[in-house]
Amino acid sequence: MLLEARDVKKSYMSRRGRKDSHGGVAAVDLVSFGLYGGATLGIVGESGCGKSTLLRCLVRLETPDAGQILYRGADLSRSKERDLREFRRHVQWVPQNPYSSLDPRMLIRRVVAEPLIATGRRDDDGEVTAALNSVGLGPWAAQRYPHELSGGERQRAAIARALVVSPQLLVLDEPVSALDVSVRAEVLNLLQDLRTEYGLAYILVAHDLAVVLAVCDRVAVMYAGQFVEVASAEDISGAPAHPYTRALLSAVPIPDPRAERARERILLRGEPAPLSGATIGCRFRSRCPVYLEVLDAQAKTQCNEVAPTLQQAGGSSHTVACHYPD
């Protein structure tokens, strides 16, 4: 297994400074998953669900408060910087905003070469050009400044920067959300091509389910700091088990007027719950249509008192965290 997370937890002090018993807001609460080389995992969730925080923990931009992050079996969750060298070379991070992910004062050439220097390799023009080529940018791009490139080109440059050290895993945070529709398509195609050509593994975070499904084989749905369902792309869209997944699916607009207007919308009440320190029971229940409309009082006690954990559901690799996933 290439990368594995076990019960990763990361909290922030809640902004009101209130003393929760858990000492803060758990942005990532007991997340576990495993990723094999060459596989792709997409993480879908709405704002505030903790996906960006999870990514930052995975690439060790932040240190998780609890749990383990294993790279090729070795736990790196607490390692010092100098022990992370190899890890950093093999696991590269592509940030979200192409307009701020490249230093505006540096030529693209220098930007792309930076990871080479960081891992102690020589700053080689050849490698830079090769990386730019693989993302579809010609050598001309190396001599430009970031603001002289369009958004799509900038995002490619950011990916080139990640590729220049021949990594095994790319961690992408909302790679296309800041781009126009047609440009998104280019970048998504590029990601597919790169995977085929270099056998890269991806962990891709997005709030748009369609984007995730376009690139990833497996999908994890995240809500309030936890994974609530993990399954293959087909299962997620074809046989969603968790009520949140179903609501998410029903909310994604379909570019087909007849289908879009014909379908039934599952509307969630309220807002994504503000994260608070200690929650007993299921975090989704304040918005869960099953809880609010279908269950009787006795059935609800289960949801009130016991926080659901990921359990098998349906197919072998399909897990869901719900007491009543039907």
Next chain:
Amino acid sequence: MEPDTNAADGAAAPPAPKRESQLRSFLRHRAAVASGGILLLLVCAAIIVPLLWRYNYTQLTNSLNTPPSLAHPLGTDALGHDMLAQTARALGESLMIAAVVTAFAITVGSIVGLVSGYAGGRVDMVLMRFTDLIMTIPLIALAAFLANKAGSLAGPQWLHIAFVLAIAIWTWPARLVRGVALRLRSEDFVLAARASGVSRTRILATHLLPNAMSQVLVAAPIIAAVSILAESGLSFIGFGVQPPDTSLGVLVANAQGEMFTQPWLFYPPGLLIVLIALCGNFLGDGLRDTLDPRGAAMGALGLTRTARETGTPPAKPTARPLLAGPDIGGPGDALLSIRGLSVFLSDGTAILRNVSLEVGKGEVLALVGESGAGKSTVGNAIVGTLPRRSKTYGEVRYEGRQLLGLGFRAFRSIRGRAVSMILQDPMTCLNPVFTVGRQLREAYVHGRQESRGVVEARLVEILAIMGIRNPRHCYRQYPHELSGGMKQRVAIAMATCNEPGLIIADEPTTALDVTIQADVVDLLRNHCVKARAGMLFITHDMGLVAGIADRVAVMYAGSIVEYGTVEDIFERPTMPYTKALLGAVPRVGQAAGRLETIPRVITASRNLNGDSCPFADRCSVRFDRCAETPPLLPLGDGHYAACWHASSLAVEA
């Protein structure tokens, strides 16, 4: 289907952008250049005059209190000093002290600021507390005290004074640099560097330092201006430069009582100080515009001059006179009717070219396009919020009344009442210092006579209809207490409370989560149905369009390129851009295959001018006729496409 072209590999490089060297850019600031020149001149004068002039600054001549003459161009004082010599010496002293103070303050300040900002945490806190404490002590007081003590130390006097002043002044550049470092620390490119394993020192040196240094360079002349004002003030009260040495402040002190009797003693030193300080400020301004134009150093979202748009290129200016648009059809007395709308910026660029569309009562028209297509501009043109210096042509009629060119007063009766607009970002569209209730009331009350209580009850009811859980409480809350979804609902409440006939929704759900988006879109649709209001729904999301629109207008580079019912557009897309746009959208449930893309630029643009089809240079089925702009050609049943292939490519129903 169209061939799948991802022509970025191997395509010709886009033309090299014109890069202006920083020097050239700086030279365009006349005030800054003049200031720099003047300062240079003064420095030279301070050096050269004492060398060449026949009198020394300590020398006493026989002419006492004489006004300016050939022998003594700046006159003499009561003791017979030649004032030119004295002034030159004073100028030199003041400039030298200012320079040393600036150098010291900048060096120490930058180091402290960088360390504090980048290290963060406890180090930052301690350093900043210390800095704050120093900043609470009035500068002149501290300087006077220290200068007095330093008088007994060895070494040149001016150095002591410079040192003393620097101790008070370094705090400002420290705060400045700290601010820069803090901001940069969480910038994506710094995070990316850290994630790649770049060492902290390297990040400091390659990313933070250059950005911080430009800020420091901008601050330097201003610090120099502050220094010279401080030094002369100190010298004026007697604690700065001591006789027999002199500085500009000393000269003013000596001339206090003689302002009318011997003006040549009073005005030159004062005016010199003013001149130096002014030049310093202008120089700083000029440097700021050159080195740090509007957040370029911060990697802000604002695109600088040479950036290109992502999805669509900006519309090219057209030389041909504009034609009125075709008869779009649709219901005869449309609610909103736009014909031949064209908008040009002050520099001649066309952002809208000959746009025509119609919205009927109870109908939803979706305006789709990527960024730069001009869709928001259409909305702005309707409500009269286009940029000030733009030129507009054409007709925008609401219930027959021409809206273009209406003044603020005339628009007042229309905005918010007949036509209202919902903005994109709910986070910023509500005023943070007023309550929700007050802002709602303002929108609602104009022209009504009802009492406050009745108004409030009605507005609370509207909030409830919008789906706000606790409307009475929300009415009294401030915007920062609400979530994004709630804020957008409030915005919709404000836009609909007067039951306008036309609602313009400009990307109303872009900033919202997808589950909230579904809710909000439903809300809008229901309102339109119930109130028989027309809606112009501006978006880039084809999925949303499919769900809410009755008719669709697809925009590209400032023109409408396809127009028709929602079924026409989705099931029978004709214009190549529309087809590509539909093919580019990833769909849930679709097998993870390749998406359709639009090539960057296939053909060199030398054959294309403003008169050609705007999509021509990226179109895979371009042919000769495309050198002429296609109008919206009818395909039957109210479906139009601006493409010469229209007739031949129109797919059978």
Next chain:
Amino acid sequence: MALRYLVKRLAAGVGVLVGATIIIFLLVNAAGDPLGPLEQQQPPVPRAVIAAERLRLGLNKPLPERYLQWLAGVVHGNWGPSIDPATNIGQQLAQRIPVTMELVGTALVIAIILALVVGTIAAVRPYGIFDSLSTPTSFFLLALPSFWLAVLLKQLGILYNQRTETQTFYTVGSSSPNLAPGIGGYILNIAGHVILPTVTLALIHYASWSRYQRAAVLDSLSSDYVKSAVLRGLSYRQVLWHAVRPALIPVVTVIALDIPALLSGTVIVETVFQWNGMGAFLLQSITEDDPNAIMAWFLVAAAAVVGFNLIADLAYALLDPRIRYGT
């Protein structure tokens, strides 16, 4: 809630003051022996006298002990012995603080009002006639040395008095016996004394604050919430208020940061116009090398800065609901 916020700021202010006392004490006392000049005086002063002075001033004790003693004294209103045995520091402060407060308070009010008004008008019609006049004026004022302006105004005042053969402007001292009868005369008397020094002090700070106000209002005018106000069909005045009201908040910060500079300015203005305020007291104490007096001055100045910052915090709480109701 707002109260909790204010209490926190008060506590922070007290903390700053305590920190300030440490720095002030170290600064003044580590900088040399105040009895140095006495020891070098000719004809030589008897050793016994010097020793007695040392004892009186408490200079024979170790530094930390002296600090605590001083601090304890200050808290009880005892500022310590002056180097001139005839002077009572506390009394001096009591006399001089009101004088300076008169100057500072009036200047502050004038500068703030002027800055807000001018800045707002300039922002509403940028590059118009008003802005084209006020902007260069502000630039010029920012470059003007306060002492030069003070002397200029003083001499002009004297000239005016001479030409009109009246005593309209008082250029020496902060007050003089009232010769004219009635309330009108009394007010004219006060105004005559106050006006020139206050205008001097106010003009310079007005210049920088009005620039900030202009920038803040311009920024606000281009915001989404102002556009939203326009789109709701509000009147011109209502839209303007939507723009100006939030723009008042950043200006408060700038004004609070400038208070120490304002106090610096009083030192110079009091010197030129010969007011017997805190400024004159400082210069006198420095010249006489009177450590306790100097420390007292710095402490009062620090307290003034902290006090004004608290007022600024109060202003924030009033102006910004995000602070009032906590984010």
